[in-house]
Amino acid sequence: MASERLIKRRIKSAKNIAQITKAMQMVAASKMKRAQIQAVSGRPYAEKIAEMVFKFVARIDQEKHPLLQINKEGKTLIILLSTNKGLCGGLNTNLLRTLIKWLTSSQLSESVYVTMGKKGEAFLVRSNRQLIADFSTNIPFTQNIPALTSLITEGYLKGEFKDVYLVYNNFISILRQDPTFKKILPISEFSLNNKEQSEEEKKTLDFLVEPSIDAILDTLLFHYLENQMRDAVRQAEASEHVARMFAMKNATDNAHEFIDILSLEYNKARQEKITYEIADIITARLGVET
Amino acid sequence: MSSFLLEIITPDRIVFTDNVEMVVVPSSSGTLGILPKHVPLFALLSEGELKIKRQVEDFFLSIGGGFIEVTKNKVMILVTRAVKASELNEQEIIQARQKAQDALSQKPTGEALISAQVILRQSLIDLKVLRRRKKIITH
Numbered sequence: 001m002a003s004e005r006l007i008k009r010r011i012k013s014a015k016n017i018a019q020i021t022k023a024m025q026m027v028a029a030s031k032m033k034r035a036q037i038q039a040v041s042g043r044p045y046a047e048k049i050a051e052m053v054f055k056f057v058a059r060i061d062q063e064k065h066p067l068l069q070i071n072k073e074g075k076t077l078i079i080l081l082s083t084n085k086g087l088c089g090g091l092n093t094n095l096l097r098t099l100i101k102w103l104t105s106s107q108l109s110e111s112v113y114v115t116m117g118k119k120g121e122a123f124l125v126r127s128n129r130q131l132i133a134d135f136s137t138n139i140p141f142t143q144n145i146p147a148l149t150s151l152i153t154e155g156y157l158k159g160e161f162k163d164v165y166l167v168y169n170n171f172i173s174i175l176r177q178d179p180t181f182k183k184i185l186p187i188s189e190f191s192l193n194n195k196e197q198s199e200e201e202k203k204t205l206d207f208l209v210e211p212s213i214d215a216i217l218d219t220l221l222f223h224y225l226e227n228q229m230r231d232a233v234r235q236a237e238a239s240e241h242v243a244r245m246f247a248m249k250n251a252t253d254n255a256h257e258f259i260d261i262l263s264l265e266y267n268k269a270r271q272e273k274i275t276y277e278i279a280d281i282i283t284a285r286l287g288v289e290t
Numbered sequence: 291m292s293s294f295l296l297e298i299i300t301p302d303r304i305v306f307t308d309n310v311e312m313v314v315v316p317s318s319s320g321t322l323g324i325l326p327k328h329v330p331l332f333a334l335l336s337e338g339e340l341k342i343k344r345q346v347e348d349f350f351l352s353i354g355g356g357f358i359e360v361t362k363n364k365v366m367i368l369v370t371r372a373v374k375a376s377e378l379n380e381q382e383i384i385q386a387r388q389k390a391q392d393a394l395s396q397k398p399t400g401e402a403l404i405s406a407q408v409i410l411r412q413s414l415i416d417l418k419v420l421r422r423r424k425k426i427i428t429h
Contacts, residue, residue, distance in 0.1 A: 038302075045301045049368055052359055056332060207330030211319045216334055220357060227301065 004273065007266040011259055018255035024087070025248035032241035039171045039238035046231035053224045056216070057187055059207070065217040066157050070186045074162035076111040077155065079148070079229070081168035081236040082120030084136055088240055089247035091177065092119040095169055098179035112161075114148065116141045116233070141233045149226050156185055166232045169239035177239035184228050187221065292326040296342065298351070298367045305351070305372045312343040313365060315358055324360060331360040335369060337411055339419045350375045352419040354412070371412075375423040378416050387413035 057068060080099070082092050103111070112130045115121040121134045133151060135144040155161045163185055170180035209216060296313055298306040314323045316338030324331075335358055340351045356369030390410035398406060 041303050042301050044304055045299050045368065048297075048299055048366065049357075052357065052366070052368065055359075207332060210317055210322075210331070210333035215318070216332060216357075219334060219355075223357075230301070 004266065004269045007262055007269060011262045011266065014255050014259045014262065018252050018259065021248045021251040021255060025245055025252060028241050028245035028248055032238065032245050035234070035238040035241050036171070036174070039234045042231055042234050046227055049224055049227050053187060053220060056220065060213055065214070065221065067153065067185075067217070067221045068187055071156070071159050071162045074160055076108045077152065077161045077164045078111055078113050079152075079164070079166050079232075080113055080115045080117070080120040080124070081141070081166070081232060082115065082117030082123075083236075083240045084118045084139070085244075086119065087247060088244040089250075091169060091240065091243035092117075092123075095167070095179045096120065096123050099167055102181060114151070116144060117236075141237070142230060145226055145229050145233070148229060149222065152185065152225065153222070161185070166229065168232045168236040169243075171235045171238040171242065174242055177243060180235075182228065182232065184225060187224075293345075294326045295364045296367070297364065298340075298353075298369070298372050300354075300369055300372050305374070306342070308344070310342050310344050312341075313367075314341040314343075315367065316340065316353070317358070322358075324358075324365060328360050328365075330362065331358070333358050335367070337415055339415060339422070340367075340372070350419045350422055352378065352412070352416045373416065375419050378420050380417070380420055383413045383416045383420070387417070 078099075080095075082095060086092070110130075112132050113124050114133045114135070115124060115131065116135045118136045121131065121136055124131050133148075135141065135148065138144050152161070152164055156164065163183060166180075166182040166184055168180055168182075169177045171177055293309040293311050296306065296308065296310045297304070312323060312325050314321060315333075316322075316336050318334040318336045322331075322333065335353065335356045337354050338352075340353050342349055342351070352371075352373050352375070353367075353369045354371035356367065358368075359366045386409055390406045390413065393402065393406040394410065
């Protein structure tokens with residue numbers, strides 16, 4: 001039976017696949033450990049600096065700094081953090097699907113995009129969206145942050161952008177990564193909401209500032225933007241490695257399952273062949289005897 | 291003696307959270323000492339040494355630039371880098387300083403220049419912090 005050889009070949013290729021995916025799983029697992037530590041340990045700082053900025057901005061005059069102004073006109077800038085490589089399960093698909101859903105529901109007037117990650121870039125180009133910059137080739141992505149920060153702030157100060165969003169997969173736990181939309185500019189908008197909640201802090205309006213409000217805002221706001229992006233990049237990276245590890249684990253498991261099924265089939269085919277041969281011999285013998 | 295809660299956080303980790311009696315920080319316009327019931331304050335910090343005074347012991351940290359926020363019941367310090375004196379290794383710092391000086395002697399430009407300068411400044415502060423700790427121990 002020809003199928004015997006065929007099945008054997010398929011078993012062999014399934015074994016090869018399992019070997020490769022297993023290796024990729026291991027690589028992703030080791031990268032994941034590092035990325036996860038970074039993502040988790042950076043989180044308190046990112047949260048505190050955001051808190052500090054909101055508290056500080058809520059207490060001072062909004063017109064103090066150009067970055068605090070609100071642009072009425074302009075486009076929405078979306079910074080999309082995806083991955084460069086595939087083989088990470090539904091991570092990118094999920095992110096992009098959520099993005100589309102969000103875009104249709106929020107009815108933005110006009111949006112432009114900056115991407116890190118080839119998958120996101122390819123998607124935006126395919127769907128004819130306005131891509132103004134792509135930082136996918138610079139690895140690790142954290143290298144791009146200074147350039148990206150100046151792109152955002154310059155655009156915002158010129159009034160080209162009305163608001164700026166970060167779109168990425170937030171690393172919540174190993175089993176959960178959620179597509180997240182984080183608004184990083186304008187800053188004043190969320191501090192207004194904060195103001196209502198913190199009546200008590202409003203009373204302590206007199207506080208010392210050193211060296212001056214302007215000097216602090218200059219440093220603090222840039223630092224804040226940079227840190228929020230850095231945090232997002234780290235979260236996205238951790239999510240990527242976790243997703244890849246699980247995707248590869250599933251692939252390995254599937255390949256093993258497939259090998260089991262094929263082996264069973266191979267044995268059946270072999271047994272069938274032997275049975276036929278025995279039947280042949282017996283009939284031949286019976287023919288000779290009579 | 292009364293105390294207040296101090297938190298020191300860097301992008302990599304939470305370096306310190308505990309009740310302390312006093313903290314001395316290098317602000318951009320000079321050294322600032324903060325005791326309990328300090329007025330609310332928001333200041334820029336520059337690189338330098340930070341001193342923490344606790345009931346049991348005093349200790350020093352070498353910090354990078356950042357911010358300090360003093361509120362009624364808590365002091366929060368966010369800096370790019372903070373290393374306790376006990377975590378510093380003199381040999382490594384001297385090596386780093388040497389490397390930075392070598393790099394600077396070749397007159398680099400742009401990013402290389404900035405990074406070498408940063409490392410040099412950092413190692414000088416680290417050394418200062420380390421020497422101070424030694425002094426305390428030998429006393």
